[in-house]
Amino acid sequence: MKFILKRIGTLIITLVIISFLSFLAFSFIPGDAAVANLGMDADEAAVEALREELGLNRPVVVQYGDWLLSALQGDFGESTQYHLPVSELVAKRLPATVTLALYSMVLICVISFPLGMLGTNKPGGAVDTAMTVLSQIGMAVPQFFLGILLTFFFGIVLNWFTVGGYVSPQEDMAGFLSFLILPAVAVAVPKCATMTRYIRNAVVAQKKMDYVRTARGKGNSEKRILLNHVLINVMMPVVTMLAMMAADVLAGSIVVEQVFNIPGLGRLLITSISNRDYPVVQAIVVYIASTVVIMNTIADILYQKLDPRVR
Amino acid sequence: MKRKLFLALLMFSVMTALCACNGGTDKGDTPGDISSGTPAAGGEIVVGITQDLDSLDPHIAVAAGTDEVLFNIFEGLVKPDKDGNFVEAVAEKYVISEDAMTYTFTLRENVKFHNGDTVTVDDVVYSLKRCAGLLDVQDPNVLVDSALSRSIKEVVATDDRTVVLYLNAANTELLPYLSCAIIPCDYDNQAKSPVGTGPFKFVSYSPLESFVVEKNADYYGTPAYLDKVTFKIYASSDAAFLELMAGKIHIFPYLTDEQATQLSQKYTIEVGTMNLVQALFLNNGAAPFNNVKVRQAFCHAVNRQEILDMLSGGRGTLINSGMTPGLASYYNNSIAGYEYNAEKAKQLLAEAGYANGLEITITVPSNYQYHMDTAQVIVEQLKKVGVTAKIEPVEWATWLSDVYKGREYQATVVGLDFNLAPSDVVKRYQSTASNNFMNYVNESYDTTFAKALAAINEQEKQDAYKELQKLLYEDAASVYIQDPALLTAVSKELGGYTFYPVYVQDMSLVYYVK
């Protein structure tokens, strides 16, 4: 209970600071929503009137306080660009990004565990070395370059996928899911490589532990040792690592959205920054930060569940 | 009397149309509309666009990319046709008084909004007042057109079919502004679920994703052929291109030259013009461009044909001053333009005291890749005359606030769009104009412009506008480059795609070929 309270406290402090910082940042960017909305042909008076209407003339702290008060009541305001409630706007962009991120997380889990354990029987052996090189390549490749390569091979050479052919989930769920596979691979591969390496190192380190010697002394086979003894011990740091990775995956999704033309949170964020649509930016910033903090909290709780020593 | 003027205007319109046609065909490319094959009714298409809609409320929307889509839903009292004429739309007819002080509109009978209501004079008065900023309670989000707000004294419904506009000063050029959308006066959900009178009805909008319209069966005019049109929003033409290659898009404007070449197997490539004055705009108010010699030197240093060759395969129309040939009767085609001459440029720079070179910064809105590319080519060309130019890419909002409103820049590359009123494109060069971001000051320009605007006599008006262009040319106000070519990919199954002299995608004329 105390732990949860502490976490909620951290979350709130984090969100307040980060939202204030982004608010502050906005006051330094040249151009505001009024200028962006009215465009070239508006005169200064009209811009001023809209500024007044949007409350952009008030001091930053007042604006922030106002925003904070309504945000605390769950109201994130209205997009100055789209004239739609921010929550609705964000909710609509969320599925693509979240699905992409989840997809990637699943890929990371599914791929990196078996690969991470491959070759750990003989560290430094041929299989292990091959895995090392493979994971180094995976870690080194920029996500967007991978996206471009995937586009080229699967979209252009093999013609398996319609590259850039995003369909919304409402329109065609199956199409949506199958389209997201390639972007998910682009997001996941570098993280998979990191994870594989991490798991490999953890397994190798665990295998040097005394309890593994005990297990071997009991007559366990190497496979049994790996699955029944080492894996659960490796899980604990890996879960923490996975949670930390969630933030990166989210960020990666946002970059890869640009490569595959997916109208997700990332595009909304970048568009909103250029349109000076700060209610939307604020909401996204808060959303991402809380996701990261919540993921870390979940990891901590999982860690506690997994490790009897910290219970 | 009124009737006479009306006829005169009609004649003028026809003339304009003819010239526009000439303008469109002079490159020897495919002309504006290519209707081939027999139209078949029905069908759905996907149209790719690269700019998200900034609002669904036609009076709030300011982006050209929004107007071109909303054109299918909304109509004004009048609307432009493909030749640049203003034809009656919601209005059945209009009369402009001889002194050009009153405009009288008679509404068409039984024009229905998409929600089923009939268009009344109240709707028209409301719509016009809203555009002109004359409502008692004015939504500050509405972009009030200064041309309307300054000209219109009052909008009155004289009976249930007639609306009269009383002006502050004589103005024969108000018609293009009166194409502003007619919307229901008692409907306040325009931004989410727009209601207009156009040939298509709104179905759905998903920001950053798509905008969908369907055929308006109750349309008073010629109904659309297509049942449904989905405008799909892409982050860039590169992103759309991949789907074009896969054949998922039926129509896509704004192709690059390379893309057009690659798509020529699968699509018909239609070539039109963007109706933009693209230029390297110079800040005449600050060094070094407050020196006319420097400005002239730049005009000589920029090889405009090379820009066209580099960026659009030689397509596009070179312009020599601040107007495009699209406004044919007002376009001064007697200006020879500054020829590319690096030696002369260097000499002029030396005369201006920059013999040892010059460093400048070109501020470019980075969301417009075409302008960015243009700037890149210009930078290379300027190198040859000893000018070191640096590109500073900025976001559109920053550009608006720093360059356009704040006028804190040296040079910038953008394209200015305009409606079909000749004043719209050149009024910004008045020394007092709030949007004179070039800081261009020339007394005789101001007087000539006032003359042009007030002129009722068409010839007088044309002469005045031509004179204005000459002044801009002589003063080398900016380095005018071109009206860029608009390359549009149209599926080979389709016909009826039509270019307009303004920024619109008219889907009502598009059909599947039988």
Add this chain to the structure above:
Amino acid sequence: MKKKLNHNLIIGYFLIALVMLMAVVGLFYTPYPVNEMNVLLKNQPPSFAHLFGTDQFGRDIFSRVMEGASTSFFIALCVVLVGAGIGTLTGAITAYFGGWLDAVLMRVNDVLAAFPSVLLAICFVAVIGPGTYNLIVALGIVFIPSFTRVVRSEVLVQKELDYVRNAKLMGAKNLRILVFHILPNIKPVLKTSLLVGFQNAVLSEAGMSYLGLGVTQPDPSLGRMLSEAQGFLWNAPWYALAPGLTILALTLGLGLVTSDKE
């Protein structure tokens, strides 16, 4: 004793050396001026005259890759220096002295860590604008927390060790202990995180330039070239390969060297 070659390290050094060679030579000499355009040579496939072909402006891709590599190198180096410099300073000082300064800085660090670094950099660039130096500032700031965290946790461990107590007993001043006693001990850890940081900086720079938030056009940058090349994937796939593989070679080389140091 037998001699066993360390293949990973050799390949790693080789790749880094290769890109570095390109970058260093690119500073003084490129086969063609990097921004020189030629209408007649647009989108040429690789040939002897143009090893990696030409781009949509007829510019020599090989020359641009060379210069792009040196830009990437320069930016990544500066980013790491800024990040590591400030990060080490704050990490060491807060960990060593503790107190409210530590508490405040750690809170700020947590907040920054709660936001993915790429997004943070995007936001920074939105405020200060794109460009080489702005990018260095933005990424540099973004990189501070990771160094702070590494150094801080190391110093926290080290300062509890007996040799630090011993130094205190000798009468050494705090600054002396920090600089002469503790810092040499975190050098190995710092070395590894510098390498990792450098790799991340190269990737981030490429990513930011790819999004158009980095090096300004027309100056070549590997990331920007990739984003331009994306539009020509169909008819000029070599355009994407040249800058992409260059980035890959550099980051892979760094990765191999780093993994060896671990």
Add this chain to the structure above:
Amino acid sequence: MPLLDIKNLKIAFQVKKDTDGLFQMLGEQEVVHGIDLSLEKGQIIGLVGESGSGKSVSSLSILKLLPEDAKITADTMCFDGIDLLSQTEEEWQTLRGDRISMVFQEPMTSLNPVLTIEKQVEEGLLLHEEETYKDNKELRRERVLEVLAEAGLSHPEELLLKYPHQLSGGMRQRVMIAIAMMNRPELLIADEPTTALDAATQEIILELLKYYCETYKTAILFISHDLSLVARLCDRVLVLKNGKVVERGTKEEIFYRPQQEYTRQLMAAAKGKQLAGESIINAGQVGAEESNDTPDTKPNNTAIPLLQLKNATIEYREKTFFGKEKVTTAVKNVSFELYKGEVLGLVGESGSGKSTISKALTGLLPLTKGELIRAEGTEAPRMVFQDPYGSLNPAKKIGWILEEPLKIQGGYTKEERKRLVRAALKEVELEEAHAKRYVRELSGGQRQRVAIAAALIQKPEIVILDEPVSALDVTVQGQILELLYRLKEEHGMSYLFVSHDMNVIRRVCDRVIVLYQGEIAETGTTADVFERPEHPYTKELLRNNMDVHEQKEKSI
């Protein structure tokens, strides 16, 4: 035929010489150079040696539990007629845990931290008697409870769902033994099974091993560094040094007629009477006897104490998340004096506050209450820490480390500093060449010599020795104690000697302060405290230390 027959066992490890470059140097290093060993059914053999003698490596090689890169060769290596060298991995798996089992030194790390005790104990059944136990949970549990009870765990059913960290050290080791004995192996290898345990528990574990040997005729190979333990349990003893057997024989032979000097040293260490350290003991006791004239604790009434601690109380404050303060009192109202030239012992178990006091004396920790008075002109004390590896900067060379205090002090030229460093090295019996080495390149004893040199280079009057020999092998302990004594005599310093080991204290100290839970339990001359202990805690301390040795001698 013996149960286990090993002839000429040699074990070599692959060594990588890290060149920090593009290649590695690979080589082999032999650590066990031909050991012969044979073990009969029901026999207990002891393998004794200090760290690095190869005793653990040899025992692990019997079960082939060494790392992959270990190379094992032998003329013969047979278990019950099975050639162990030619076993396949599958054959090993049937052998291990069934016919040969092993108990390890550190039960905490040798048990899987995240599996329940039941899971870990029953695994042996599932592995070797799968048919009987696989689908019969009740039977399995019954058997688990049985072995746990047999291992002397009184309420085994309560342990089943517990995790290793929830048990005490002794219980963990019993669980380990239960696991090893699950399938009644013919051979049990016990690798330092009692080292991590306190004296009383050690005893119980030894009894348990004896029980198994007698009940099931299990042969036991017992590995230890402590000769006295080995002597009490084993029938035969092998003394190992540097991978070779230096002496072998029955326990009587080894104890009463040790042939080798090395064995004698080990014997002495085990008995708590270090031969080389005897001079110190004598000196200390002489000092103590002299001071016997003054029964109150001051050895010299007229002398002014160099250091005086008056009514010192030390508290640790910890802030919790909700702003509450948690106060732990580590030291309560402690007063004592340290006089010139004396060795004052501070003894107590961990947590008794002795480290806290030593930190406070050096000024590293502020006193919450009370005062610390140093005689005029006396500088802050220097300190020698328990672990020389931690107290010497690992990133620096020895020369730098020794020079640093002089640099801080200032007033020396570079030449003078170098000269002083050379002198200091000489004084602690190291060579000049050591100045160019890193700490990690030195042995444990050499490191502690460097630490002492670093503490003495400024010629302090008081040196605090915080468990200076606890981390060292017994043979090295004596040398260091001797060095400390010589230096004290030569330089006229005073020592505050902090230790948990009553034997060491007895050997070196003039006076002793016994700390119990942060308070002084008893104080007096060494002779008084050791011969006439008053406080029950002191008595207990003495019993724990002495009893073991007395019993050891009795059992021989």
